[in-house]
Amino acid sequence: MGIRMLSQTKHxxxxxTKLGLVKSLLIPKLDYCxxxxxxxxxxxxxxxxxxxNSCIRYIFDRRRYESVSQYKSNVVGSSIENFLKYRACLFIYNLLRYKQPEYLYEKIIFTKSLRNRVLQIPSHLRSQYL
Structure with a gap:
């Protein structure tokens, strides 16, 4: 819906400005969760x-079936899948480093063995994890 409203004034x-609008209005919706x-x-x-791809077509004035692969790195620096994986890695880093959000950090179980320093995440077997 957001891209449809923006496309009315794309000409x-x-x-x-289109790049700024996409980065501020549409990419956060893709980045959410x-x-x-x-x-x-x-x-x-x-x-x-x-x-x-619809966002890229809006920014670079491409038609519906035109390829947009050459423009993908101009919006967020990579493909959207790699961008979202990067954001997830940042979230995990901040969770482990700053212990925020605290309610998620409390769910992580660290092993005691120096030989096997593996992060174990509990499975969701009870309603308290929902």
Whole structure:
């Protein structure tokens, strides 16, 4: 819906403004809950990729079936899948380093053995993890 509203003025808006609008209005919607996307199926990733391609078509004035692969790195620096994986890695780093959010950090179980320093995440067997 957001891209449809923006596309009404795409002929009057300069490319830099379109890029700014996409980065501030649409990419955060794709980035929201990006940590959940890591376990998504290929079909779900395809839907996310299609939304991202629509944003690229809006910015660079491309038609519906034109290839946008050459423009993908101009928006977020990589493909949307790699961008969302990067964001998930940042979330995990901040979780382990700064212990924020605290309620998630408390769910992590660290092993005591120096030989086997593996991070174990508990499975969701009870309603308290939902």
């Amino acid at each position: 009057f808006t300069p490319r830099e 990006s940590n959940i996307y890591l376990g998504a199926s290929r079909a779900a990733w395809k839907e996310i990729e299609l939304a991202y």
